[in-house]
């Protein structure tokens with residue numbers, strides 16, 4: 001639409017005027033991903049977003065995604081201004097792991113190394129020894145297990161269970177879940193496999209174990225896009241937020257992609273496989289953030305320094 005075109009042109013002008021760069025997650029709108037790519041920003045998984053933001057020389061980072069991604073950018077680059085289209089975009093994993101309750105959980109298990117998923121608040125990260133994203137979690141836990149460490153993991157029980165299975169590490173799990181990925185059902189994937197037996201199954205490990213068990217490849221959003229290219233199959237069943245289809249289809253234009261079924265169906269559940277918080281990012285509020293300087297992420301300095309340690313450990317970790 002013409003108004004989108006006008007917004008896109010405005011955002012391009014504003015990015016330049018503010019010496020700003022756009023860092024977008026694969027689950028945001030196609031138009032935002034396209035814009036990030038066209039303007040020298042990045043479209044990536046959460047680890048690559050963190051690395052890109054930390055390295056880039058822009059004065060302002062505009063983070064299109066959910067709040068923990070903006071906070072991570074600010075913790076890694078306190079000298080930069082970090083803007084988000086909206087500060088309301090949270091994550092069910094973050095919401096389900098309040099810092100005070102989490103801290104009490106850690107206090108009750110002082111013998112365990114605390115590893116938290118990046119999908120958490122700065123205050124929860126500040127209590128952790130390590131932060132990991134799904135792309136690096138198995139490697140980090142493998143490393144800690146080899147050092148004889150026992151793990152306290154939070155907040156995603158599905159991802160935690162998956163890592164535990166892969167590594168055999170001793171892991172105590174917090175009881176959290178992603179409301180989007182939890183909706184994928186093994187029965188639906190099996191039925192679809194019944195129709196297309198030759199299809200490969202790609203699953204984000206925030207999904208329930210019964211779904212991950214059906215996967216040919218489980219991994220972060222970037223890893224799933226890479227797998228889509230590398231796998232020989234030309235039909236792919238994909239269990240993650242449908243936002244990923246924009247870049248995945250561009251990566252494999254010749255392949256047919258199927259959305260893994262959720263508990264509901266297209267008629268009863270229009271947004272089951274789409275994160276409601278990622279969906280809050282739009283061209284309008286993105287332009288607004290740049291124009292008015294709204295949606296600026298602030299992280300208290302003491303908290304920032306405490307959260308930086310486990311985050312930096314993740315960035316410095318080489319598998």
Ligand code: 13P
Nearest residue numbers: 045046047133134220221
């Ligand atoms: P990735 O690190 O795989 O992009 O995951 C982030 C996320 O929130 C998935 O739901």
Ligand code: SF4
Nearest residue numbers: 066091092178180275
């Ligand atoms: Fe959080 Fe799930 Fe949304 Fe990812 S898809 S941001 S884990 S609620």
